[in-house]
Amino acid sequence: MSKVNDGAVPVAEAWRGGILESTHTGHAVICDETGQIAHSWGNPSAIIFPRSSCKMLQALPLVESGAADAAGLTPRQLALSCASHEGAALHTDAVSHWLADLGLSEGDLRCGSHEPYDRAERNRLIEAHETPCQLHNNCSGKHAGFLTLNRHLKAGSEYVEVDHPVQKAAREAFEATTDEASPGYGIDGCSAPNFATSVLGLARAMASFAAAREDGGVRQNAMHRLTHAMAAYPEMVAGEGRACTELMRAMGGRVAIKTGAEAVFVAIVPEKKMGIALKITDGGTRGAEAAIAGLLVKLGVLDAEHPATRKRLNAVQKNWRGFETGITKLAPGFA
Template sequence: MINHSSSKSASLPFTVAVSRGSMVESHHLVAAAICDSTGRILQSWGNVESPVYLRSAIKPLQALPLVESGAADAFDVTEKELSLACASHNGEPIHVEAVTNWLNRIGLGIEALECGCHWPTYDPAARALAVSGQEPSAAHNNCSGKHSGFLCTAVHLKETTTGYIHREHAVQQRIVKVLEDFTDLDLSNAPVGIDGCSIPTIAIPLQNAALAFARFADPSTLTVARATACKRLQKAISKYPEMIAGSDRLCTALNGAAEGRVVAKVGAEGVYLAALPESGIGVAIKALDGTTRAAEVALGAILEDLGILDEHVHRAIDPYVRPILRNRNDIVVGEITAVIDS
């Protein structure tokens, strides 16, 4: 249950300003909510009650059935693979090899993945693949780790693996139940779209998304099995942040440098979710124009306001959350900053 009684809310979204020279060249508007695990909204900006697609930002919750079902233990899923199950990875060799090995261990091949394929999103990896004369496979898909987790669970529970991407399949039904449990919502009539990797993406208000990640951060009121699964995924992401994203990515930099104090995940169309285990707080962010650069800067500003960012974390994430703009001659021409009215 969402409780607004102690919240500090702004009716308008806050601004991420893009400056060039002495003036602001453009603005991004950002809605966001900060919630604790009891459902109390600590702060919000903009409309946090209307549903939004959380896209890949919700992956740590989608990975919970992999652990809760016993599949992770049955197939000796490593911590690296648990982090990969939560990933939107770059398609670098470490990701592709891990996916391939995991599928082989559960008796499946890459052809079992129903996520589709695309070139690696990390340019050096894409160039290397092209130079080698190879084409990308479904293992290069940024969601292939998540899909490997889905398949692992289905195999363990002796379910058909074909069609696991469809909403009526038991794999997706378990995920819906997890999301309902964590958000306090009945999602049976929520808007549903098809994500880039072909699974359903269910629209959830930012305030409920923040609640969900607060409960992921502080699962002490959940069942022992679910709380253990949450902590296990948190540990895996923090220990192997390169698997959840890869080179030159904020998710990798933040989850690594924060050393468990923040577990954060990006989603398409300007979404970011973060769990703060020490304080039991969840953060949900949506850049209204769908730009990741705005969501990253907004996340950095909110974490700074919450007192999470020490010098070590700043060094790791400032290139993403306090970006300096340079032109083709490497001349500094501007910056991107968040303007938050607390």
């Protein structure tokens, strides 16, 4: 098993005063529609946890089982099923209504609660002397999807257990699309199993989504629907100010992208029938956002000068007085 640091290469750099201050190393793979490597940096075989970057894989059984249609889910809700959202009112309201339509409530979730990332909602809770609930969890949309599938399967309430029918279905979809047997799993922050794979396997899965046709059969149809839902509703996938939302908007709904904890990022590029996966070994978001922006620019689907791009790639650093102090850019030889 290839460890995450094996063969990592410089990906992004932070410069200050004309001196290299920090280097982010990692791995990245771009796959074509046949699952072959079109471009790679570092070690494609490095084993990683995809974390939340693979939520569209976890949502596949929701769609292909017929559970989504049976529940009347909209594309906006399908986007939310793939989300790591901010816990803003539009997210919590959407999950709350979704659960109510299922005859369920916040207490049926198994994701746990944390303070919302959205500042307005956090301040509202503080001012109202309320505590965060599971609706605020950034994974509550994914868990609403799990509960929808669980109701369809008529399975038990503990849907996050690794041997539960919901998670067995998620693992089957994960291994089929990555075309790899997962070497193991860890428990994610939201309590669901997160199956490990190689960077190549994750890129291969993204390429399969990118090449999927609406009329290509049950699984391809599900991939197509999830991809286009994410691209059409970027505000549901993350939130205001977040890289996923801002970069998808910058690409005008042509590409679906998704980040994961510990600096994983993926992209689904239908017009090129290509998929991207990358991992920054130090777990730093700065390096991952610069890298995904650079690779999307390389593929010609993201404008290098768009403000959302410049916020992350060739991003000028300023101090608290507004003085320019440095820059974050790609390492030589990457992208």
